[in-house]
Each structure stands twice: as C-alpha cells, then as structure tokens.
Amino acid sequence: MAPLWVQELHFPHLNIPINIDSMVSVVPSGPTPGAPGKTLYLSNLDDMIGARVFTPTIYFYPSKSDYHKPVMSTLRRALSSVLVPYYPLSGRLRETQNGKLEVFFGPEQGALMVEAHTEMSLADLGDLAVPNPAWTPLIFRFQNEEPYKILDMPLLIAQVTLFSCGGFSIGLRLCHCICDGLGAMQFISAWAATAKAGRLITKPEPCWDREFFQPRDPPLVKFPHIEFMRIDDGSSLTTSLWQAKPIQKCYRIGHEFQAWLKTVGQQDKMSTCTTFDAMAAHIWRSWVKALDVKPLDYELRLTFSVNARPKLKNRALKDGFYGNVVCVACATSTVSELVYGSLSQTTKSVREARVGVSEEYLRSTVDYVEVNRPRKLEFGGKLTITQWTRFSIYESADFGWGRPSYAGPIDLTPTPQVCVFLPEGEADRGGSGTITMVVCICLPESAAHKFTELLCLMGSTEGKTANALKQ
Structure with missing residues (x-):
C-alpha cells in the first residue's frame, strides 16, 4: 500500500465552558538579584517588533491511574523554585528612551498562575493531534486585554484547567522578549524536571548575558533588511x-x-x-x-x-x-x-x-x-x-x-x-x-x-x- 503523503486533518467546532477557581501570583521561592528598583538590559534581538508578543501554547495530559501528586500545587511549587534562577520572568517590561524595552522589578512581580475547571472530559475535545481554535478558553487572557499588550504584564501566564475525566491542560503565555523557541524549551524543561523530581533542576544553568548583543558604536548596518521594510501592499x-x-x-x-x-x-x-x-x-x-x-x-x-x-x-x-x-x-x-x-x-x-x-x-x-x-x-x-x-x-x-x-x-x-x-x-x-x-x-x-x-x-x-x- 502506498504511503499517505498528505492528509487533511479536521477538528470539531466546540464550546468549552470554563470556570476560573483561583488566580495567584507566583514569586521566586528564594532571594534573587531582582530586587525592587533593579533593571535588566534586553538586546535588540529581544526587542525586535516581532518579539513583542506573547507566544500561546497548550499542553494536554490525559488521566492516568498512577497520578499521585496534586496538579496545581505541584506546578506552583516547582514554578516558584525555578523562578529563582529564571528570576527575570518574575519582572515586568517597560519602555525607556527611544521606546527601547527593559525588564524592571517593582512591588508587583511574579508569574501568574490561574486554576480553572470544566465539566467536559478530554475525550469531548476530539482529536488532540490537531490544533483547534476552540481551545482558546484554556489559555488565560485578561478581560478587555489589548492585542499585543506586553508592558506591565506578567511575563509568564499559566492556566491549569482540570477536566472531569481527571486529565488536565496547561495553557501557557510566555513573553517572546524574554526567550526564543529554544530558550522557551530550556525554561519549560527546567520547570518540568523540577516538578517531576520535587527539587530544583536546571540543566544547563540559565544565563542572561543580553549585553552579548549590544549594538556597535557607531551602528553599522550592512544589509538592506527588507524583512523590516514597510511595503505598500499593492496586491490583493x-x-x-x-x-x-x-x-x-x-x-x-x-x-x-x-x-x-x-x-x-x-x-x-x-x-x-x-x-x-x-x-x-x-x-x-x-x-x-x-x-x-x-x-x-x-x-x-x-x-x-x-x-x-x-x-x-x-x-x-x-x-x-x-x-x-x-x-x-x-x-x-x-x-x-x-x-x-x-x-x-x-x-x-x-x-x-x-x-x-x-x-x-x-x-x-x-x-x-x-x-x-x-x-x-x-x-x-x-x-x-x-x-x-x-x-x-x-x-x-x-x-x-x-x-x-x-x-x-x-x-x-x-x-x-x-x-x-x-x-x-x-x-x-x-x-x-x-x-x-x-x-x-x-x-x-x-x-x-x-x-x-x-x-x-x-x-x-x-x-x-x-x-x-x-x-
């Protein structure tokens, strides 16, 4: 039989009713360099217009008979631990001169964790291999939140939704200014390993070092960079x-x-x-x-x-x-x-x-x-x-x-x-x-x-x- 080369995938149209049970700010469990009033430099690669977004992702975990640890408290404790070495994620973004961004630490800090539940089961969602826009309620957004808002926002927002079958989802919004895709995988891996082991695990140890990409003095632009240029859209x-x-x-x-x-x-x-x-x-x-x-x-x-x-x-x-x-x-x-x-x-x-x-x-x-x-x-x-x-x-x-x-x-x-x-x-x-x-x-x-x-x-x-x- 010939291999199936291309297959169109379909997802069901759903309405997922969500009940928000709690919202809690998660701060580092120990001392960090991020004291109130301190700031951190972001490179221009962190500060590109395309990075000024939150990257939303969803993770589904089916119910298993060997679940022993309570989901929300386990994830919250592990996040609090991992925010010690990854303390920049507990800060906020603000603009400085010429609109450049920096991380600052003030009285309101920490990542945001939201606990929710639904009467639906994971089986009601259909094929979990196909991304479905109907899953949007499983990722938290503030009421009347403006599109592309990143200033004065928690840099990590996690919604844990418990399903009636015993399974759950983790809906994440991670600010792209703090990490790219590989950096996000490094952070999530540390958070997951810490939750699994019950103790802090960071391999490798996180490194900030954004000054590595400081601009030259004077700046030297050697390419036209058409990726950034505004082009009047003369097409349909x-x-x-x-x-x-x-x-x-x-x-x-x-x-x-x-x-x-x-x-x-x-x-x-x-x-x-x-x-x-x-x-x-x-x-x-x-x-x-x-x-x-x-x-x-x-x-x-x-x-x-x-x-x-x-x-x-x-x-x-x-x-x-x-x-x-x-x-x-x-x-x-x-x-x-x-x-x-x-x-x-x-x-x-x-x-x-x-x-x-x-x-x-x-x-x-x-x-x-x-x-x-x-x-x-x-x-x-x-x-x-x-x-x-x-x-x-x-x-x-x-x-x-x-x-x-x-x-x-x-x-x-x-x-x-x-x-x-x-x-x-x-x-x-x-x-x-x-x-x-x-x-x-x-x-x-x-x-x-x-x-x-x-x-x-x-x-x-x-x-x-x-x-x-x-x-």
Whole structure:
C-alpha cells in the first residue's frame, strides 16, 4: 500500500465552558538579584517588533491511574523554585528612551498562575493531534486585554484547567522578549524536571548575558533588511485574506512526501537544500496560487526565523543562554514567478535567504533595530513561516505525568499570514531523518479547497510523477 503523503486533518467546532477557581501570583521561592528598583538590559534581538508578543501554547495530559501528586500545587511549587534562577520572568517590561524595552522589578512581580475547571472530559475535545481554535478558553487572557499588550504584564501566564475525566491542560503565555523557541524549551524543561523530581533542576544553568548583543558604536548596518521594510501592499493578498475571516487548515505531511519535495526542489543542481527550504517553497507557492493574488508583477515576501547560534564564529554564547538569537530571513518573488515558475526556483530563493543569515547579518540586524527601531508589524504581501519541528516541545514537558498528548499552538486566525510547521506527537522519524509534521495555515474558506489540491499536487505534472513513485 502506498504511503499517505498528505492528509487533511479536521477538528470539531466546540464550546468549552470554563470556570476560573483561583488566580495567584507566583514569586521566586528564594532571594534573587531582582530586587525592587533593579533593571535588566534586553538586546535588540529581544526587542525586535516581532518579539513583542506573547507566544500561546497548550499542553494536554490525559488521566492516568498512577497520578499521585496534586496538579496545581505541584506546578506552583516547582514554578516558584525555578523562578529563582529564571528570576527575570518574575519582572515586568517597560519602555525607556527611544521606546527601547527593559525588564524592571517593582512591588508587583511574579508569574501568574490561574486554576480553572470544566465539566467536559478530554475525550469531548476530539482529536488532540490537531490544533483547534476552540481551545482558546484554556489559555488565560485578561478581560478587555489589548492585542499585543506586553508592558506591565506578567511575563509568564499559566492556566491549569482540570477536566472531569481527571486529565488536565496547561495553557501557557510566555513573553517572546524574554526567550526564543529554544530558550522557551530550556525554561519549560527546567520547570518540568523540577516538578517531576520535587527539587530544583536546571540543566544547563540559565544565563542572561543580553549585553552579548549590544549594538556597535557607531551602528553599522550592512544589509538592506527588507524583512523590516514597510511595503505598500499593492496586491490583493492581504486585503482579501483579512476581509474574508480566514479559517485554519491543518495537514499531516509524511516524511516520504517531504523527502520527495526536497529531491524536486534541488533539481537545478544548486547547492543542497534542506527539507525546510522545499516545504516552505511548496507551501508559499500553493498559498499564493490558491489566493489568486493579483497583479502578477507584484513582489511578495516570505519571512521565517533562522536560529543564529551556529553562525557565531568569533565568540560563542555561554551555555544556558535563553534569550533571542534569531534573525528574520526574507525571500522575495513576484506573483508570476511563484505561479508559473518551478518549485526548484522558489526553493533556491528560500535557501539563499536562509544561508544569507550570517554572524555579520545578525550584527547588522542589531544595529538596524538600534537606528530605526521599527514600531509596527508589517503584513504587506507577506507570508511568515514558523518552524517548531526542531523544538523538543514534547520531550521538555514531562512534569511528572508523562509526555503531553498534544503540545503546541492553538489558533492562528488572529494573525492569518502566519503558517506553522509542528512536530507530530507520536511520529516516528523516517530513514531520511525527517519527521512527520503538521502544517497549519489560514485561508479564506473560498480558497481552502484549491489550496488542499495544490498542496497535494492534484492534477499537476509534479503530482503525476509523485503518484507514480508512490506505487
């Protein structure tokens, strides 16, 4: 039987009634350098406009007969312990001169933990492998909270929701200014290990050291940094997407399909591309075609984050650094090139943007933010892809009740020009080293069927070749 290469995933439309039982501020259990009146420097990588958000994630834990520890008190005690070495997460953000952010410590500090319950069981939620916007009540938001509000907010907000079956969820909101994806995994791993062991465990020891990325004096911007530039949206893309109230679509992508795309993506004998290069190119082309973007000569952008840690050749970061060490790579292409060009051409463009992120590019990014300090997220003619497949999101989150049955984001529709590549919880790695992934993307309902066909290569020459190889 031929392997299932691409499978559309469906999630039920639900109403999850939640009762909030308590809200408590969790402060470090011992002394820290974060005394009232103290401040901490944030680098310009922490302070980029794209980092001024909370990253919401959800973790589900089914009921098990060997549960012995009370959930809320265990998690709260462990968080209080881990906030000693990770004390910056108990502070708040404020703006200083020229709008730059810093962490400060005042009378109101601490992370926020919320305890809630619902009469529903986890089984009522359906397939927990598929991110569902209906899970939104499981992540706490303040009443009338403004979008993108980060100033004077707890930097970690955790809602623990107990289900009638005995299972529970942990809904997290972690401020992106404090850590990138790898840094978040380091913190969550420490919190989980501490909860599981009943004593503080931090491996590696966390390191702040944000001064490592201080701007040069004077700043030296060596690249155009089109990823930050405002572009007047002369295409139909952004308007049609936002006005249509887009829906979230999810697809399971098998490792055989990823490997095949990678082979097709480098057919022009260019330097070896990665699975991400080919997948990103295929998603971008399919999305633009499905949206029927006009005019054809308009230049579109694809942006994605690149982990810059391996790029640091002159001086390495200290072990345990959990701040932002990412640059935003940007590929550009006209609508016509995406619609009528080859997959290998688009893959080459994505690859060039990715490998263009160097140590000098990172330093130039720091200096660009210092000089310009962008204040607004730009969406014009752009798709942003976020790759979570290399995060140890399942392995890091065993708090003593086993790995979560699902770990990841919930709802992309508030930012419909973002696509996420997720690892699948129980997926096995293929022989090619790739892993089954779940792709989540937003589209107007009118374009969803066409996108599915394009993603699956239905009716295309490439699709016929792929089907022949599957037999």
